[in-house]
Amino acid sequence: MSQSLALDIREVVKQFGSLRANDGISLQVPTGTIFGLLGPNGAGKTTLIRMITRITIPDSGDIIFFGERLEDRHQRQMGYLPEERGLYKKMAVLEQLVYLLELKGLKAAEAERESMQWLERFGLADRAQSKVQELSKGNQQKVQFIATIAHRPRLLILDEPFSGLDPINTQLIEDVIREFRAAGTPVIFSTHRMEQVEQICEEIALINAGRVVLAGEMRAVRRQYRSGELHFEFDQPIEELELPAEVRVFDRGRYHLNLALPAGRSVNEFIAWLNERNHVLRYEEVSPSLQQIFIEVVQRTAHPSPVAL
Amino acid sequence: MNPNFWIVFRREVRVRVRNKLFLIATLGTPLLLVAVMTIPALVSSQTETESYEIIVVDPTGRILPELQKAQEPSMRFAAATQPVEALKRSLVDQKGKAVLVLADDLSRSNFHAVFHSSQAPSLKFERTLAKKLDRILHEQRLLDAGLNLETVRAAEVNVDLTTRKITREGDEAASSAWGFILGYGMGFISFMMVFIYGGLLMKGVMEEKTNRIVEVMVSSVRPFDLMLGKVLGIAAVGLIQFAIWVGLIGLLLVVGGAILGLSGAELAAAQADGPTPEQQEMAAQIAAGLGQFKPALIGWFLFYFLGGYLLYGCLFAAVGASIDQEADAGPLTTIISIPAYIPILLIGAVMNNPDGPLAVWLSVLPFSSSTIMMARMALVDVPVWQVALSALLLAGSIVGSVGVAARIYRVGLLMYGKKLTFGELARWVRAS
Known part of the structure; x- marks a missing residue:
């Protein structure tokens, strides 16, 4: 298998009692990408992530980690920030980081050095000896993030990494994520905040009811869900403008217009037609937001008959 | 591991x-x-210092001499020279002084004795005194019954039972x-x-x-x-x-x-x-x-x-x-x-x-x-x-x-x- 794949997940199945949480999931996560793992609550994302992080083991199917069959020893090469996370509240920040990093295979001295560097970068160096419970929630979150990344994992898995962070800290963490990506470390990023996914991810996979219902490059996905809707902005008010009957109008304002042309009608001809009546300042093709795609796909795949994709 | x-x-x-x-x-x-x-x-080694001078009202006259024979620093006994009421009055606010009033009939099975003092003595002191009286009365009654005290004392035994455990290594204290x-x-x-x-x-x-x-x-x-x-x-x-x-x-x-x-x-x-x-x-x-x-x-x-x-x-x-x-x-x-x-x-x-x-x-x-x-x-x-x-x-x-x-x-x-x-x-x- 190609070394450019960080993860190759093949037909993974996990069943809990009568619930099939993962029903034959196949996914490829290339190296050096930020990969958005999306899905509604209860879709099976956490189940999948727990199998990738070797917390649980698939009932059937294979997970290939950088060309090797996934084993317990690979846990040390991953950094996982779970959605349900916490720290020992009564332990000092530095001691706690050293402990968690030692469990990832770092020597104590090395763990301390790395931790201090990150604490410094995150403006927490002076809190190294404070107990975790004395820190603000945002700062605890940053300590947790350091514990996830300071052993330089080959794969990062972040579940809602920005929850509870202010814009400044969000930016700080986003920068670090991008640095890891630039250094070739793949990042699996799971969140319900679609605008964050649009902003950060290059590839996405959408899981619903234990199956992958949509996967691919972000741009390709969005192109695929184009509706043909066009957005025009005008120089003059358009109250007087009368549109041809075959045009479908979605939205009409004093200076703007959202519409779709019937199949086969040329966009350029339509612009020329508009320009005879008013001056078109700007036009663009409206691509649906990820949010809209998410809702549409999840609703479409919710009913029992599985949709082939 | x-x-x-x-x-x-x-x-x-x-x-x-x-x-x-x-x-x-x-x-x-x-x-x-x-x-x-x-x-x-x-604490008990500290309270050892409790001691009394005890004036004894002894109508039979047979107990005081015995008490005096068994005298010890914490209990000194003397005969009464005044009437009981006057003696009792003189005890007020007097530390370490006491009056012991004994009954007049040695033959009664319940011998009554009253200890008066301005402060209550410790339980331990009380017990020691009662024990002394007990032994004296016991001996006096034996005498009244015509028994020789020497013979009685000689008949008293103290059984000392020790247990030894037999093991392979020989016997040892158990x-x-x-x-x-x-x-x-x-x-x-x-x-x-x-x-x-x-x-x-x-x-x-x-x-x-x-x-x-x-x-x-x-x-x-x-x-x-x-x-x-x-x-x-x-x-x-x-x-x-x-x-x-x-x-x-x-x-x-x-x-x-x-x-x-x-x-x-x-x-x-x-x-x-x-x-x-x-x-x-x-x-x-x-x-x-x-x-x-x-x-x-x-x-x-x-x-x-x-x-x-x-x-x-x-x-x-x-x-x-x-x-x-x-x-x-x-x-x-x-x-x-x-x-x-x-x-x-x-x-x-x-x-x-x-x-x-x-x-x-x-x-x-x-x-x-x-x-x-x-x-x-x-x-x-x-x-x-x-x-x-x-x-x-x-x-x-x-x-x-x-x-x-x-x-x-x-x-x-x-x-x-x-x-x-x-x-x-x-x-x-x-x-x-």
């Missing part, structure tokens, strides 16, 4: 030993114990009093340790779950290593604490004894408030028992303490892993605890017949052996085959307990918001 096990183990020991509560319990317990043992002795104290003590301590440290363990596991750190942990450590690291870490803390206790108590007793100028036996006797002959006897027996204490017993104590703790502790850990809040722990811990309580309920019967079938069975079966075998070992020489069988069964059950607990642990750790039943737990064990 997996390196992650050692990292978890080390943290568990370090964090707990550094905890302030550990320090207080570890240093405070022996201090408290020694204080309980020495303060009464100290003290059943000491064996009883030791047996009960070791049985109870080993029982208590299981619950104290088992409870700590359960809380620790639960804390990881409620802190939500557990998912971070299990993405680095196998749940089995995590559980074993915690279980054995706390066992190590228990052993450290135990070692400190033994060392400190020994040190404090030696130092304290030296300061008071008392040996251990004297201390024990003084503590018993007034060294009556029987109590002195017992103290001497305890002192002799200390001498016959077998070091192997410490080794077995450690084995059975660890064994009992591991057997039950793993199950406590499993309970901690499968619940969300402490309130849910009740029913599950109760069920686990019942077998641990049985030996404590039956320890009295075992001590009375330490080689009987009940004792043998309870000391061999693993659920009770950690308590009962300790009690028996302190009391009698347990046959080798019974010890071997008991140790083997205990070790085997620990393996089983760890296995069951590990399965519950693995499933339970990541399970939130689910009210647990035993049926559910059994399913987890079978399923994984």
Whole structure:
């Protein structure tokens, strides 16, 4: 298998009692990408992530980690920030980081050095000896993030990494994520905040009811869900403008217009037609937001008959 | 052993030993114990100074001379020279003065005597005085009955029964009093340790779950290593604490004894408030028992303490892993605890017949052996085959307990918001 794949997940199945949480999931996560793992609550994302992080083991199917069959020893090469996370509240920040990093295979001295560097970068160096419970929630979150990344994992898995962070800290963490990506470390990023996914991810996979219902490059996905809707902005008010009957109008304002042309009608001809009546300042093709795609796909795949994709 | 096990183990020991509560319990317990043992002795040696000059109103005239014969510094007796009422009035605000009014008929079976003083004497003083009067009256009545006092005294016997135990090494002193104290003590301590440290363990596991750190942990450590690291870490803390206790108590007793100028036996006797002959006897027996204490017993104590703790502790850990809040722990811990309580309920019967079938069975079966075998070992020489069988069964059950607990642990750790039943737990064990 190609070394450019960080993860190759093949037909993974996990069943809990009568619930099939993962029903034959196949996914490829290339190296050096930020990969958005999306899905509604209860879709099976956490189940999948727990199998990738070797917390649980698939009932059937294979997970290939950088060309090797996934084993317990690979846990040390991953950094996982779970959605349900916490720290020992009564332990000092530095001691706690050293402990968690030692469990990832770092020597104590090395763990301390790395931790201090990150604490410094995150403006927490002076809190190294404070107990975790004395820190603000945002700062605890940053300590947790350091514990996830300071052993330089080959794969990062972040579940809602920005929850509870202010814009400044969000930016700080986003920068670090991008640095890891630039250094070739793949990042699996799971969140319900679609605008964050649009902003950060290059590839996405959408899981619903234990199956992958949509996967691919972000741009390709969005192109695929184009509706043909066009957005025009005008120089003059358009109250007087009368549109041809075959045009479908979605939205009409004093200076703007959202519409779709019937199949086969040329966009350029339509612009020329508009320009005879008013001056078109700007036009663009409206691509649906990820949010809209998410809702549409999840609703479409919710009913029992599985949709082939 | 997996390196992650050692990292978890080390943290568990370090964090707990550094905890302030550990320090207080570890240093405070022996201090408290020694204080309980020495303060009464100290206090009673301080109150020794109580003494009275006692004016005796003795209508028969036969008791005062005898009292004066048995005079001692704390009780001096003199004859009354004034009427009783005047004597009593003169006592007001007079410390160390007293009037003793005796009855006038020696033949009555109930001899009435009244002790007047401005302050009530101590119970001990009262008892000593009553004893003196008792003996004098007894002798006077024997005289009245026409008996020769010399003959009566010669007929008095003091039976001194010592017990010797015959073993292969020859015969040695055997003290059943000491064996009883030791047996009960070791049985109870080993029982208590299981619950104290088992409870700590359960809380620790639960804390990881409620802190939500557990998912971070299990993405680095196998749940089995995590559980074993915690279980054995706390066992190590228990052993450290135990070692400190033994060392400190020994040190404090030696130092304290030296300061008071008392040996251990004297201390024990003084503590018993007034060294009556029987109590002195017992103290001497305890002192002799200390001498016959077998070091192997410490080794077995450690084995059975660890064994009992591991057997039950793993199950406590499993309970901690499968619940969300402490309130849910009740029913599950109760069920686990019942077998641990049985030996404590039956320890009295075992001590009375330490080689009987009940004792043998309870000391061999693993659920009770950690308590009962300790009690028996302190009391009698347990046959080798019974010890071997008991140790083997205990070790085997620990393996089983760890296995069951590990399965519950693995499933339970990541399970939130689910009210647990035993049926559910059994399913987890079978399923994984």
